[in-house]
Amino acid sequence: LTENSIIEQGIPEHTVITTCAYCGVGCGFRAGVKGEQVVRMTPWKAGKANEGHACVKGRFAFGYATHPDRITSPMIRDRIDQPWRSVSWDAAVRFAAEKFRNIQQQHGRNSIGAITSSRCTNEEVYLVQKLVRAGFGNNNVDTCARVCHSPTGFGLKTTLGESAGTQTFASVEKTDVAIVMGANPTEAHPVFGSRLKKRLRQGAKLIVIDPRQIELVNAPHIRADYHLPVNPGANVAVLNAMAHVIVSENLHDAAFIASRCERQAFADWRAFIADPGQSPEALAEATGVDPALLREAARLYATAGNGAIYYGLGVTEHSQGSTAVMAIANLAMLTGNLGREGVGVNPMRGQNNVQGSCDMGSFPHELPGYRHIADPATRALFETDWQVQLDPEPGMRIPNMFDAAVDGEFRGLYCQGEDVAQSDPNTQHIEAALGALECLVVQDIFLNETAKFAHVFLPGASFLEKDGTFINAERRISRVRRVMTPLAGKADWEATMAFANALGCDMDYRHPGEIMAEIARLTPTFEGVSYALLDEVGSLQWPCNQDAPLGTPTMHVNEFVRGQGYFALTEYLPTDERANRRFPLLLTTGRILSQYNVGAQTRRTHNSTWHGEDVLEIHAHDAQERGISDGDWVGIQSRVGTTVLHAKISGRVKPGVIYTTFHHPVSGANVVTTDNSDWATNCPEYKVTAVQVSRVSEP
Numbered sequence: 001l002t003e004n005s006i007i008e009q010g011i012p013e014h015t016v017i018t019t020c021a022y023c024g025v026g027c028g029f030r031a032g033v034k035g036e037q038v039v040r041m042t043p044w045k046a047g048k049a050n051e052g053h054a055c056v057k058g059r060f061a062f063g064y065a066t067h068p069d070r071i072t073s074p075m076i077r078d079r080i081d082q083p084w085r086s087v088s089w090d091a092a093v094r095f096a097a098e099k100f101r102n103i104q105q106q107h108g109r110n111s112i113g114a115i116t117s118s119r120c121t122n123e124e125v126y127l128v129q130k131l132v133r134a135g136f137g138n139n140n141v142d143t144c145a146r147v148c149h150s151p152t153g154f155g156l157k158t159t160l161g162e163s164a165g166t167q168t169f170a171s172v173e174k175t176d177v178a179i180v181m182g183a184n185p186t187e188a189h190p191v192f193g194s195r196l197k198k199r200l201r202q203g204a205k206l207i208v209i210d211p212r213q214i215e216l217v218n219a220p221h222i223r224a225d226y227h228l229p230v231n232p233g234a235n236v237a238v239l240n241a242m243a244h245v246i247v248s249e250n251l252h253d254a255a256f257i258a259s260r261c262e263r264q265a266f267a268d269w270r271a272f273i274a275d276p277g278q279s280p281e282a283l284a285e286a287t288g289v290d291p292a293l294l295r296e297a298a299r300l301y302a303t304a305g306n307g308a309i310y311y312g313l314g315v316t317e318h319s320q321g322s323t324a325v326m327a328i329a330n331l332a333m334l335t336g337n338l339g340r341e342g343v344g345v346n347p348m349r350g351q352n353n354v355q356g357s358c359d360m361g362s363f364p365h366e367l368p369g370y371r372h373i374a375d376p377a378t379r380a381l382f383e384t385d386w387q388v389q390l391d392p393e394p395g396m397r398i399p400n401m402f403d404a405a406v407d408g409e410f411r412g413l414y415c416q417g418e419d420v421a422q423s424d425p426n427t428q429h430i431e432a433a434l435g436a437l438e439c440l441v442v443q444d445i446f447l448n449e450t451a452k453f454a455h456v457f458l459p460g461a462s463f464l465e466k467d468g469t470f471i472n473a474e475r476r477i478s479r480v481r482r483v484m485t486p487l488a489g490k491a492d493w494e495a496t497m498a499f500a501n502a503l504g505c506d507m508d509y510r511h512p513g514e515i516m517a518e519i520a521r522l523t524p525t526f527e528g529v530s531y532a533l534l535d536e537v538g539s540l541q542w543p544c545n546q547d548a549p550l551g552t553p554t555m556h557v558n559e560f561v562r563g564q565g566y567f568a569l570t571e572y573l574p575t576d577e578r579a580n581r582r583f584p585l586l587l588t589t590g591r592i593l594s595q596y597n598v599g600a601q602t603r604r605t606h607n608s609t610w611h612g613e614d615v616l617e618i619h620a621h622d623a624q625e626r627g628i629s630d631g632d633w634v635g636i637q638s639r640v641g642t643t644v645l646h647a648k649i650s651g652r653v654k655p656g657v658i659y660t661t662f663h664h665p666v667s668g669a670n671v672v673t674t675d676n677s678d679w680a681t682n683c684p685e686y687k688v689t690a691v692q693v694s695r696v697s698e699p
């Protein structure tokens, strides 16, 4: 795609300020509109997340919104082997509601549930969880954050008291040492990646902890000071070893710990971490990292002034994802790197609204604002406002829903904006679960892989067709503004409301601003948020309330949200997903700049020409052993499935580790990923799969 092809689409007649719908940086854009068509996306100079910058996805990859594959009419069918029938919205939601009510009558209240999406607005996610709790009468609601950053929620809430990143992106401008762990900012969060590079060019130091040499390891002029090529699955061991060095060499911030952290918890943790078994040397076989290098990196982080940690799915998507997040928080508390600019714990959220979808109460155990459903006072607040009785029992998580579907106990699913058949691990198991459902309602802009199993298809709206808000990785609430009429006649919040009312609810919102007013009324951290204020100031970082009427750029300044910081014990436990003679290589996965997640949007733009397929990176040593040459087709076999990709001989991975992306359904990386998941949250262990690779003639 070139500038010319954009210009050919026409000169905008007017512009509308909105927010990118791709990654968690949340860049502000001016959408240039001609008639009913967006012809240009120009980065918004006043956007605080991007300050006039943008990456190729936000800038150019918006054409999917009017792609011919868009479905613009609701559709129904009794069985999935029948053709779709286009029907009115009213007929579609009545059909779905009748099926869901019949299922509940026959199989009980808990036999239905919903999955919502981080691609949707806060208002849409809020409505889905309200529909489930008030309309379905259970708490079987989950979000796709389950499969990415749920360990962040658990880990940061446990240690610091709030399920969110601690800083602004701008904070990096005061960072002296950055740790980038299990994240690839220049590919997955490019505008932040550029900001980080700028800081590195100014002299800040960089430690990369990743099994693979990401671009930042060897980027021109900013080569990382340390690259710790951790074995997939051994993050906790690396973090513990770093903490061991800092404690044993007395590099910790004793004054910070004494004044800000729980005394007994620190004493217990210190006794654990000081044990020689936690040293870099003792853990070297597990980590795969040179102990001397690890020691130097730990010293650098502990002593160089402002230390900030940026981490991504390479931390969370493990059987010890939550433990690793807590180990990261431990490191930050240990060194006093919290509560001011330039420091902190910064989860790099993959999708545009991961933070928001979690904030909105889309987990089965939490109402909006991360308040537990079992808490009577919180329940009473929502019960009074919604005029319903709420179930105090937490509902099913996504994997529980799928397991129960296979067992015949879960029979109706409303799936909004999420292609679980492609994005969730162990595709075979997901397809068996979806195929067992009596009624699957899919709401999406395209007939995705999941829709193959659907009985009702509710056409979704792209971000250009609706009003609402997204919340980025720095807790920044930004407006999404409608620039086109919804192609199917309804925005997603209107479709959910219609479905809810067909089920007997009484929702009567005329604009998403009214939904945000309800969120603010019921959620202390959003108390001061309104569309009027957002229009006035551009964006706000929560908490936004009486104490912080213009939001909170840095969290935990004088005390932690939980009061005293909590050092959690973070024992390293190897994953069950071990390499052995049959499956001797460890597969890990990631993203590429020009594509986005399952590729449903970016593959329908000109971007696809830049990355037409997922390929397998393999070290020359492993390739040679298997007679594999660059460009060969290779079969990848794991304990659960097999897929075929082109091989690329690469020095970015070390022997024993292979890597691919997951943007294309044909290659289907998740055909081989397993059901292993984080012990605390069930976040799948996408990042470690033991596999065998062999050369094949054709797919």
Ligand code: SF4
Pocket (backbone or CB within 6 Å): 020, 021, 022, 023, 024, 025, 026, 027, 050, 054, 055, 056, 057, 058, 059, 189, 190, 191, 192
């Ligand atoms: Fe969109 Fe992320 Fe690119 Fe910004 S960095 S333009 S939010 S994809």
